[in-house]
Amino acid sequence: MTTPVNTMSNSNLIKRSIAVWAIVCLISGALLYAEQIRRQFWVQDREFSALYSTIGAVLTQNESVLPLLSGDEDIAALRKKFPHILALEKTTDRELDAARVEPLHDQQYWLYNPWRQIRVLIDLAPLLATSHTFSRLHMRFSTTPDETASGAFWHWQRTFPQHTQPFTLNADAEPDWLGVSWFSFPLVFFGWAVVIAVASVAFWQRKARKEAEQRAHYYQHARLNTLGEITAGIVHEINQPLTAVQTWIQGAQRQQMQDNPQAVSQALAAALVQTQRIGALLTRFREHVVQEKVTLRDTDLAQCWQQVVNLLEHERKAEHITVSHHFAPDASTVQADRLWLEQVLHNILSNAIQAQQDIPQGWVRIESQKKGDVVQITVTDGGPGFSPEALQNAFMPFYSGRKEGIGLGMTLTESLMTRMNGVITLNNAPDGGAQILLQLANDKETSHG
Amino acid sequence: MVNAIYLIDDDASVRESLAFLLSGMQWQVKTYDSVDAFTVAHQGDTALVGCLLLDMRMPGKGGLAWLEEGEWPWPLLPVIIMTGHGTVDACRRAFRNGVFEFFTKPLDADKLIETVGLAFEESQRLLGAWQETSRIKARFELLTAREHEVLNVLMEGRSNKEAAALLSLSPRTVEAHRAAALTKLGVTSLVQAIRDYDKLQSV
Numbered sequence: 001m002t003t004p005v006n007t008m009s010n011s012n013l014i015k016r017s018i019a020v021w022a023i024v025c026l027i028s029g030a031l032l033y034a035e036q037i038r039r040q041f042w043v044q045d046r047e048f049s050a051l052y053s054t055i056g057a058v059l060t061q062n063e064s065v066l067p068l069l070s071g072d073e074d075i076a077a078l079r080k081k082f083p084h085i086l087a088l089e090k091t092t093d094r095e096l097d098a099a100r101v102e103p104l105h106d107q108q109y110w111l112y113n114p115w116r117q118i119r120v121l122i123d124l125a126p127l128l129a130t131s132h133t134f135s136r137l138h139m140r141f142s143t144t145p146d147e148t149a150s151g152a153f154w155h156w157q158r159t160f161p162q163h164t165q166p167f168t169l170n171a172d173a174e175p176d177w178l179g180v181s182w183f184s185f186p187l188v189f190f191g192w193a194v195v196i197a198v199a200s201v202a203f204w205q206r207k208a209r210k211e212a213e214q215r216a217h218y219y220q221h222a223r224l225n226t227l228g229e230i231t232a233g234i235v236h237e238i239n240q241p242l243t244a245v246q247t248w249i250q251g252a253q254r255q256q257m258q259d260n261p262q263a264v265s266q267a268l269a270a271a272l273v274q275t276q277r278i279g280a281l282l283t284r285f286r287e288h289v290v291q292e293k294v295t296l297r298d299t300d301l302a303q304c305w306q307q308v309v310n311l312l313e314h315e316r317k318a319e320h321i322t323v324s325h326h327f328a329p330d331a332s333t334v335q336a337d338r339l340w341l342e343q344v345l346h347n348i349l350s351n352a353i354q355a356q357q358d359i360p361q362g363w364v365r366i367e368s369q370k371k372g373d374v375v376q377i378t379v380t381d382g383g384p385g386f387s388p389e390a391l392q393n394a395f396m397p398f399y400s401g402r403k404e405g406i407g408l409g410m411t412l413t414e415s416l417m418t419r420m421n422g423v424i425t426l427n428n429a430p431d432g433g434a435q436i437l438l439q440l441a442n443d444k445e446t447s448h449g
Numbered sequence: 450m451v452n453a454i455y456l457i458d459d460d461a462s463v464r465e466s467l468a469f470l471l472s473g474m475q476w477q478v479k480t481y482d483s484v485d486a487f488t489v490a491h492q493g494d495t496a497l498v499g500c501l502l503l504d505m506r507m508p509g510k511g512g513l514a515w516l517e518e519g520e521w522p523w524p525l526l527p528v529i530i531m532t533g534h535g536t537v538d539a540c541r542r543a544f545r546n547g548v549f550e551f552f553t554k555p556l557d558a559d560k561l562i563e564t565v566g567l568a569f570e571e572s573q574r575l576l577g578a579w580q581e582t583s584r585i586k587a588r589f590e591l592l593t594a595r596e597h598e599v600l601n602v603l604m605e606g607r608s609n610k611e612a613a614a615l616l617s618l619s620p621r622t623v624e625a626h627r628a629a630a631l632t633k634l635g636v637t638s639l640v641q642a643i644r645d646y647d648k649l650q651s652v
Contacts, residue, residue, distance in 0.1 A: 235533070239533035239554050239555070240462065240463055240554070241462055242554075243533070243554040243555040243556060244460070244462035244463050244465070244466040245466075245555075246555040246558075247463070247466035247469075247470050247555070247556060248466045248469065250470060250557075250558030251469045251470035251473055251558065253558075254558070255473055258473070263469075263473070266469075267469055270466060270469070273462075274466075277462070
């Protein structure tokens with residue numbers, strides 16, 4: 001890609017890729033951050049649930065232990081089993097149906113036995129103190145919900161089902177905004193960079209290939225147009241003298257009938273001048289067309305063939321065709337012009353592909369072997385081969401086996417081979433496919449000798 | 450006026466060979482290498498007869514482009530177009546501009562000669578019609594304004610009396626004008642005068 005247009009479009013592509021990467025990173029960064037904060041919430045929520053179950057169990061214990069106490073138990077022994085019971089007292093003259101819970105202070109309360117005059121002092125503070133992750137954690141000795149807005153980011157509030165101790169556990173927590181695992185962000189960003197780079201390269205390759213195909217198509221088109229123009233030019237140039245010749249001759253015929261020999265010979269002389277003019281035009285035209293001299297060099301067959309295969313293998317028409325090659329070690333280079341040889345191989349291969357459009361599993365095989373002084377290249381395909389008529393006329397200009405063909409491909413191939421001191425022969429393989437033999441000199445000495 | 454073939458082609462070989470061929474038919478051939486050369490030679494010469502052989506594509510002004518310019522100063526001259534690029538489109542354009550025949554090069558001599566003969570006949574027919582029209586026109590121009598007026602009224606199919614009433618003249622005066630007009634026109638009846646008048650109108 002050396003043209004400025006392509007460079008520009010490449011830098012555009014890079015810019016666009018970077019923009020896409022930035023957007024994707026932004027979105028995925030935000031999502032990743034939100035996810036981590038959510039995880040923090042889950043941890044807190046699980047802890048709150050655990051705490052709630054622990055306290056719930058203690059409250060149930062209280063309810064079941066209290067009726068069993070007589071009031072004379074040793075508090076130390078009792079505390080061994082129930083560390084949250086701080087004290088055990090006997091009460092006097094308390095109404096048995098009075099409130100059974102009497103908050104003392106903070107997280108401590110008296111729990112009364114409704115059948116006996118005893119009470120126990122319960123302290124929940126050590127339980128609550130086990131958790132440090134909440135910004136606020138406290139027990140309210142009532143079921144009414146806490147109306148005061150705590151202003152915390154997360155808030156939990158849950159009431160216990162124990163009917164003698166209908167308390168509510170409240171907790172607040174703030175997310176640790178900066179406590180997310182930062183190292184995962186660059187990892188994600190880098191991952192996206194890799195993905196987008198790979199995608200961009202794939203996209204760029206596809207685009208480049210499409211462009212190359214278009215360019216090839218365009219050149220083909222331009223060549224056909226040029227051909228059309230040249231042809232129109234020849235037709236115009238030759239038509240005038242041709243008109244004159246025909247008129248002179250027809251005039252001469254008439255004069256002949258009127259027995260006017262002098263006029264006849266005058267007309268014929270003039271006609272001759274015009275035919276010479278046509279001849280000169282054709283010569284001049286051929287000089288225009290038969291172009292530059294060529295220098296033959298050692299040309300690597302395998303490289304040429306690879307180039308041609310690369311050009312053609314992406315065509316949709318060639319998808320079902322298997323291409324194989326075998327170049328003998330002593331027949332791997334030939335005396336040729338590289339571009340011309342590529343052109344020749346390209347024409348042959350694309351004809352072979354064209355011929356195998358109706359065959360589900362097509363193949364093309366190229367082989368080279370040394371035969372005396374020359375290298376013989378054989379291209380065989382699995383198509384229907386040449387018709388007898390095609391074998392006869394394939395090299396004639398404007399003969400084409402296809403309806404839409406122009407009929408110059410094989411003509412060009414033959415003239416290129418001839419100009420490289422080579423020979424091209426068309427055959428049909430014994431099993432029916434087309435078989436094309438190319439012969440080119442192997443090295444410099446033989447090409448001169 | 451003698452029939453002549455006016456040949457315009459930029460290619461000398463075509464000019465010479467055609468001149469040779471057509472001269473062989475004892476026809477007078479005049480050749481020009483461009484449209485401009487012809488125009489300069491025959492600028493005011495509206496009464497050219499014969500035919501014009503015209504190449505369609507030439508350096509400078511091409512034949513077809515020339516015909517399409519509009520005002521055609523040689524009404525008696527049929528035009529035969531010759532071209533090396535005979536597309537249907539060019540042919541259609543040519544006939545829309547009133548060409549007599551359209552040939553592609555190389556030309557067939559027999560067809561060309563036959564067509565030139567037909568063109569000459571056409572040219573002579575046009576010339577005859579043109580001369581007749583000029584003669585009648587000249588005669589109508591001899592009439593006085595009064596005679597013209599009387600004749601117009603009579604040609605609409607009115608009787609002498611009705612014409613007299615319409616023009617506030619006496620029937621006798623109308624009679625006199627009518628007789629004078631017919632004499633000047635060189636006809637013997639009103640019907641002949643009407644036919645001449647129609648020829649004049651159709652041109």
